[in-house]
Amino acid sequence: xxxxYADNHDRSEPTLGxxxxxxxxxxxxxxxxxxxxxxxxGAGIAHERRDERRYLRVKRAFQVKMDDGQVFDGVxxxxxxxxxxSQRPIREGARVQxxxxxxxxxxxxxxxVSAECRHCTTGEQGYTAGFEFTDISPGHQELLRRLIRxxxxxxxxxxxxxxxxxxxxxxxxxxxxxxxxxxxxPPKPLGRYVALFMAIGVLGLVAAAxxxxxxxxxxxxxxxxxxPRIDIRAPGPGILQAHDLKAGDRVERDxxxxxxxxxxxxSDLILAQAAQSYNSQLIENLQNNIDGxxxxxxxxxxxxxxxxxxxxxxxxxxxxxxxxxxQFETARDFQNSRITALEARQSQNEVYSPxxxxxxxxxxxxxxxxxxxxxxIMTLIRTGENDIMVEALVHMDDIDRIGxxxxxxxxxxxxxxxxxxxxxxxALDIERQPRAGFPSWVxxxxxxxxxxxxxxxxxxxxxxxxxxxVRFTETPLVGSAAEWxxxxxxxxxxxxxGLVDSVTGANDETPLADSERQAS
Numbered sequence: 001x002x003x004x005y006a007d008n009h010d011r012s013e014p015t016l017g018x019x020x021x022x023x024x025x026x027x028x029x030x031x032x033x034x035x036x037x038x039x040x041x042g043a044g045i046a047h048e049r050r051d052e053r054r055y056l057r058v059k060r061a062f063q064v065k066m067d068d069g070q071v072f073d074g075v076x077x078x079x080x081x082x083x084x085x086s087q088r089p090i091r092e093g094a095r096v097q098x099x100x101x102x103x104x105x106x107x108x109x110x111x112x113v114s115a116e117c118r119h120c121t122t123g124e125q126g127y128t129a130g131f132e133f134t135d136i137s138p139g140h141q142e143l144l145r146r147l148i149r150x151x152x153x154x155x156x157x158x159x160x161x162x163x164x165x166x167x168x169x170x171x172x173x174x175x176x177x178x179x180x181x182x183x184x185x186p187p188k189p190l191g192r193y194v195a196l197f198m199a200i201g202v203l204g205l206v207a208a209a210x211x212x213x214x215x216x217x218x219x220x221x222x223x224x225x226x227x228p229r230i231d232i233r234a235p236g237p238g239i240l241q242a243h244d245l246k247a248g249d250r251v252e253r254d255x256x257x258x259x260x261x262x263x264x265x266x267s268d269l270i271l272a273q274a275a276q277s278y279n280s281q282l283i284e285n286l287q288n289n290i291d292g293x294x295x296x297x298x299x300x301x302x303x304x305x306x307x308x309x310x311x312x313x314x315x316x317x318x319x320x321x322x323x324x325x326x327q328f329e330t331a332r333d334f335q336n337s338r339i340t341a342l343e344a345r346q347s348q349n350e351v352y353s354p355x356x357x358x359x360x361x362x363x364x365x366x367x368x369x370x371x372x373x374x375x376x377i378m379t380l381i382r383t384g385e386n387d388i389m390v391e392a393l394v395h396m397d398d399i400d401r402i403g404x405x406x407x408x409x410x411x412x413x414x415x416x417x418x419x420x421x422x423x424x425x426x427a428l429d430i431e432r433q434p435r436a437g438f439p440s441w442v443x444x445x446x447x448x449x450x451x452x453x454x455x456x457x458x459x460x461x462x463x464x465x466x467x468x469x470v471r472f473t474e475t476p477l478v479g480s481a482a483e484w485x486x487x488x489x490x491x492x493x494x495x496x497x498g499l500v501d502s503v504t505g506a507n508d509e510t511p512l513a514d515s516e517r518q519a520s
């Protein structure tokens with residue numbers, strides 16, 4: 001049952017913003033008891049000091065819900081109280097438990113308070129009752145303060161603005177012995193300082209390893225992955241037959257690679273076979289005539305048919321025919337030997353693989369490509385055990401610091417961690433067997449020596465021709481530590497770069513062409 005209504009109330013005490021005027025003092029309690037003297041908005045607060053704004057009331061939309069469930073429309077609101085509009089008079093001195101329903105942007109906030117009615121006035125729209133807070137939590141008090149300051153600053157505050165740490169109005173400096181001191185900030189956790197010092201230590205370690213690697217280790221002028229090279233050349237002039245081999249294909253030993261069609265050789269072979277058949281037929285005819293007892297034998301005047309001319313015959317005695325048979329047999333044996341030689345030459349036009357190799361380059365066979373004798377058809381590289389090595393060109397000023405079995409480190413592109421290697425040989429020129437993967441123009445450098453490195457773990461065959469980063473060390477322990485630290489930092493950088501490229505959609509670098517990766 002509600003006990004805050006009164007039968008009548010004749011007290012009239014307008015609040016700030018009412019149309020009624022009063023001649024009493026407008027300072028101090030004027031914000032609480034509402035003695036406005038000007039109809040202009042904001043005129044009643046122009047002379048107010050900031051420490052008196054606690055009881056300054058602002059007009060905004062809100063509702064007041066009593067503990068008995070009745071809801072009243074709000075008239076104005078301050079940090080010390082509020083005013084509501086009622087159809088019945090409110091008893092002065094009535095104490096109520098209520099909840100302020102305040103709209104803040106798109107949300108509704110509920111502020112529970114305890115209040116006491118200080119006055120109740122009548123007007124055209126009913127009764128206006130002013131209440132003063134008797135109990136409100138500090139958090140809700142701060143919420144009301146920020147709402148009122150937002151209204152005074154001329155903007156509406158939403159939940160996002162209320163959660164920010166800045167007031168709508170410029171906060172004044174608080175000081176003096178009577179003012180409460182702000183609460184001290186909690187100490188920062190120790191973990192962030194530990195992480196910071198660890199990051200600084202890692203950066204220092206990477207910088208030291210980079211400096212040691214660049215200034216203390218021996219760096220060659222150029223280095224690349226190489227392998228023994230086998231050049232397949234044409235056995236003779238002719239037309240290159242079709243094949244489907246291309247760079248990167250693997251071929252087995254004794255597998256057919258391609259063939260060369262030599263038209264002249266084929267023509268000579270056909271003529272030699274025809275001459276052999278002609279002599280064999282002459283010998284057979286003469287022998288049949290002699291065995292038949294003929295007194296005269298018809299005999300061809302040549303053991304080899306003339307080019308495009310008819311063969312003439314003559315009649316001789318059997319004794320002369322027997323002598324000519326020996327001549328025809330000699331000519332037939334010669335044609336047999338010639339056929340054997342031509343067939344051997346023709347068999348060489350069939351090209352087979354000499355090893356289990358990888359095709360580094362192959363001449364296209366499209367459109368009937370004509371090639372000359374000894375012209376290169378293909379380039380194969382051996383990929384067996386200990387065939388793939390790294391060749392480095394070292395300046396002569398540093399070559400005296402490198403010896404056989406010395407430790408070195410190889411860094412392949414887009415790989416994590418160095419690969420250990422040992423020096424196999426140091427020479428002023430390359431080995432007698434040519435190696436694929438090293439550009440010929442690099443070998444023309446002066447004052448350099450060739451160093452072959454055998455990696456301790458096998459390198460992939462498709463890496464032949466890839467430039468690599470090589471470092472020679474004279475102190476394996478320190479050099480290994482510096483190389484691993486530097487390689488770890490490089491791997492992290494590549495990982496970050498890959499993530500950035502995947503996010504930004506950047507294309508990968510175009511790989512080297514096969515023609516640039518094989519030796520000329």
